[in-house]
Amino acid sequence: MNEMLMHQWQLIAGSSWPLLLSVIGFVIGLRIYNRSGKVSLLHPLLIATPLIYFTLNLIELDFSLYYQGNGLLTWLLGPATVALAVPLSQQLRQLPALFKPLSIALLLGGLFATLIALVMVKLFGLNDTILLSLAPKSVTSPIALGLVEQLGGITGLLAMATMVTGLAGIVVAKTVFQLTGVADERWQGLILGVTAHAIGTAKAFETSPRCGAFATLGMGLNGIWTSLFLPVAVGLFVS
């Protein structure tokens, strides 16, 4: 018990002024993103992180010191992950008669999304460290981050991977929906939530609240589902 509390406290206590860099970078990113009319490729994180990278180089601050100074933000990811239970429980409450088809689509889709990524990692001849870092890339970032820490992958690579996955997902979704003939916005939402996590869910809410609700379900439930099978699935692929 004490050990866990100590670890949490060390994260928070390490926080210092580099945290301001993150806040300023994010605010700038958010402003540009909102001004642009929310163009996906101007996602706040895509603007904030290169800005911070250049700033760190400019002031010659080591990344590890910057990261340590941001302990409070990293620590908050824990409670933020727990917070996902709230919208998920609100949506589950209204889960209608669609429970059966939804579960089938979710279980098969979530499993397939991970397996196809692992197969492709192997096909492209990427090594195990990269495999472990990319494995949970369809899962919402706070959960994916926990999974990568547990598997022993690189969190920075995972963070980039989830972002690329989410953006790719919303860019191609419309075409895929047309090709496969999925016209119902509830199912479109589910696909967006399972394959493109939070970025896909935000996109789904732009279509309609109903589409967004199904994306929320897809994202949350796939996070839980993937966490359960991932250690086994990854075990089949590491050499």
Place this chain on the structure above:
Amino acid sequence: MKKLVVGLLILVFFHGLGEQGVKWLELEVPGQLLGMILLLVVLSVNNSLLSWLESASSQLIRYIGLLFVPVTTGAFFLGPEIAGQFPQIAAVLIGSTIVAQWFMGLVIRAVSKSNE
């Protein structure tokens, strides 16, 4: 404001519960995920906690991007060996996402038809 603080404390409590639970039960899932599942179970049994949690959880989720700034900045410091493989990595990420969406589309068409 009171609800925000109480809500955050509840979330922190469940996070701690999850971390500790994972250790005690030797589970292979992240602590915060177990915390989320536990909160989900509690909320589905009794939703009186919901009104206390709404404000804290929606604020945290709305600004969750900020919490990812430090770790995503880490992507710029991966070193030349991994950076050299970015094209293959991007191909895996984009390719697998398209194929997964297409697969889900097919599954959904099959299950929603049999349901109607």
